[in-house]
Amino acid sequence: MTTMLEVKDLSVSFDVFGGEVQAIRNVSFDVKHGEAVAIVGESGSGKSVTAQTVMRLIAMPPGRVKNGEILFEGQDLLKLSEKDMQKIRGNKIGMIFQDPMTSLNPTMPVGKQISEGLVKHQGMSKSEAKERAVEMLKLVGIPTPEARYKQYPHEFSGGMRQRVMIAIALACNPSLLIADEPTTALDVTIQAQILRLMKRLQEQLGTSIILITHDLGIVADVCDRVMVMYAGQIVESGTTEEIFANPSHPYTRGLLNSLPKLSQRKDEPLVPIYGTPPDLIAPPKGCGFCDRCSFAMNICRTTHPEVTELGGSHQVRCWLQDPRAGQAAEQREVHA
Structure with missing residues (x-):
């Protein structure tokens, strides 16, 4: 499949009274023709800001694109005039917003x-x-x-x-549909109907989809690839099968462990992710998740993790997966 949308090294900040909120930090991903991609993460992880930046809906100021490119069918959307962007927004790129009312x-x-x-x-x-x-x-x-x-x-x-x-x-038969939390505040039966509808329309019309959600559980039957965002960065990405079969970032594991399971006993509590996301006015020097991670090492606090290739299209930003982690990675497998 050919690439329709390519986001390269995108960074977006908001200038507020307290300083600069670094909402998106060096995010890169692509979407191919006819593909459904999920962006998953907690509230405040940068999912919606990413989508709104693609649509050029961020108010500037206070928003500011610090660097990066957004290439849609070969055009850099960040360089288009508002008049030219209006020809694309709602026409070639459609968006389902979070609250229809x-x-x-x-x-x-x-x-x-x-x-x-x-x-x-x-x-x-x-x-x-x-x-x-x-x-x-x-x-x-x-x-x-x-x-x-x-x-x-x-x-x-x-x-x-x-x-x-x-x-x-x-x-208008858009090439790309961005769905920002399309099932928020709907009961589970209606959620399933909406997701089935989106999947059916994608198959009928050949539309590419970016599905933004905080719930990994709803993407398994809809999306081909998953990108997990945390603290304004993509910390893990891969095919849906790769992510669900081998979640490799502690945050991804935490998201999956917090979901209820059919085999779960009534008296068995859900496992939450303890702690809160970091302050993006002063983001940590190392891994943004280290303060909430049970397996954090010294290097996690001092040095930003590099991307580790795990095979296929599976990538992760985690020192535990780095080949140099050695014994620490083995300990993680023992305690997982």
């Missing part, structure tokens, strides 16, 4: 909210846009789409509003 316009029927992008980006007439909007509502599984076209967001349930957001994002 605050993203949808409460004063406008949902059908018109789908239609306006078609008129602007596709040059359709109002009647053509309405017909396409009804098709999109039907495609995302909303019953009686002709009647629903005229209804307002408050007349839809949470799951239905999220489906409307997906319809808006896909209306």
Whole structure:
């Protein structure tokens, strides 16, 4: 598969009263045509900032891109004018935002909210846009789409509003869909329906997907690759199979261990990740996770970990996986 999106050495900061918040620190990744990629991590790890920077939705100031490139189909999005970016945003790159109730316009029927992008980006007439909007509502599984076209967001349930957001994002047949926590605040049954819908639409339309989530458990059946973010950096990446079969960063293991399991007894507690993420106004010199890691070594506190190749596409930033770690790595396996 050819590469559609390539993010190279991206760093984004926010200038606030207390100093410079280094929200994204030297992040690099790519997305290929027809591929679904997950970016996973706790709140504050930099997932949403990464997505919003790709869409050029970060307010500047206080936001500031310190360095890096975002190449989409060969174009560096960071160098485009706002006018040129508007031709890509919502047209070639669609985005599903985290909270549909605050993203949808409460004063406008949902059908018109789908239609306006078609008129602007596709040059359709109002009647053509309405017909396409009804098709999109039907495609995302909303019953009686002709009647629903005229209804307002408050007349839809949470799951239905999220489906409307997906319809808006896909209306112009974008090459890339960014889904920022698309199942937040939905019950597990609706979550599963939304994820199945996204997977089906990806297969039907060939759309590439970046799925942003804090829950590793929901990506297994949807995504081809996973990138685990912590403290503004990608600490582990690989295929979904590689990450789930051999989680190699202590943070990735912590995320997986904190998920409930079918075999878990009722009286068996979940295993949380103790501690809090570091202050990104003054990020640590070494590994950002060392203060929360049971296996931290002296070098973890003083020196930033290098990328270690684990085979295939599996990479990790962890001194425990470095070939020079020796006995420390063996001890980690014994205590894991």
